[in-house]
Amino acid sequence: MLNSKKTNILLAMAGAAALMASSPVLAQAPAEPTPAASTAAPAAAPATPEADPATVNDAVGGGHGDITPISMFMEATVVVKVVMAGLLLASILSWTLLLIKLFEFGALNRKTDNFLENFRGARTIADMRAVSTQEEFDGNPLADMAAAATEEVELSRQAGLSVTGDHLDSALGRAAAAVTAVQSGLALRLSGGQQFLASVGSIGPFVGLFGTVYGIMNSFIGIAQSNTTNLAVVAPGIAEALLATGIGLFAAIPAVVFYNYFNTRIAAYGTRADGFAAELLNGISRQLDKGA
Numbered sequence: 001m002l003n004s005k006k007t008n009i010l011l012a013m014a015g016a017a018a019l020m021a022s023s024p025v026l027a028q029a030p031a032e033p034t035p036a037a038s039t040a041a042p043a044a045a046p047a048t049p050e051a052d053p054a055t056v057n058d059a060v061g062g063g064h065g066d067i068t069p070i071s072m073f074m075e076a077t078v079v080v081k082v083v084m085a086g087l088l089l090a091s092i093l094s095w096t097l098l099l100i101k102l103f104e105f106g107a108l109n110r111k112t113d114n115f116l117e118n119f120r121g122a123r124t125i126a127d128m129r130a131v132s133t134q135e136e137f138d139g140n141p142l143a144d145m146a147a148a149a150t151e152e153v154e155l156s157r158q159a160g161l162s163v164t165g166d167h168l169d170s171a172l173g174r175a176a177a178a179v180t181a182v183q184s185g186l187a188l189r190l191s192g193g194q195q196f197l198a199s200v201g202s203i204g205p206f207v208g209l210f211g212t213v214y215g216i217m218n219s220f221i222g223i224a225q226s227n228t229t230n231l232a233v234v235a236p237g238i239a240e241a242l243l244a245t246g247i248g249l250f251a252a253i254p255a256v257v258f259y260n261y262f263n264t265r266i267a268a269y270g271t272r273a274d275g276f277a278a279e280l281l282n283g284i285s286r287q288l289d290k291g292a
Helices: 002-022 053-060 069-075 078-119 125-132 141-158 168-184 186-190 194-226 231-289
Strands: none
Touching (some): 078 231, 141 186, 141 231
16 A cells, blocks of 8 residues: 555656656757857947038028018028119119100100191191191100201291292202101100110020029038038028029010010101101192292
């Protein structure tokens, strides 16, 4: 009986030992550390520091808040500011010249219509002269033409020439020359300010482009100095430069339109003056043939 108990205890101990030996945790031997695992991982390379926005702003011309045309103008460099200010002044002068010439041509056409209405009612050369020398028509190109032609006929008559006889052709020739002399200054008289409009229209975009090139060049220099290509930082400086080209076009386009418009008005009035010159000389010739 005692021997059987001892046998059972030994069997139990042997079974427990077998179970412990078969356990995965106990069966696995501790792994020796490998050289790769034992070597500490190298420290990560320090990240490249981002450029300080304040430094970038200083490099490209100052800080920027809300981007508006006024703020872009105020933040631009001196050269770009001078370009934009000059173009704005040219634009203001172009619009002022437009208003002046519109009033000028309006008054000129009204006075011309009134003069022609009175002139066509004249029956003699003396009447023509009286109408053309009235104070209300002073400075009107057609009135000046009529006054010059009738004065030449009167001067020939006062010189004792037979303006209705042997000297008729020469008197008419001198009257026509007097009309031509007045007409020769008509285009110059009406084209005041056209040269300015032509200049603004032709060189305005190039002046604006110069401001843009200078501004963008300055912005890229700032980008190189700040070592960043952050669009939010560099875009305002480039926008300021592009504003110069925009202002150049804003000044040039109306100037070209005004120039072409007034050229058309001047040509139309010149055609009207040519027609009146023929009408005037025909009227003088008719009166001289009648012996007036």
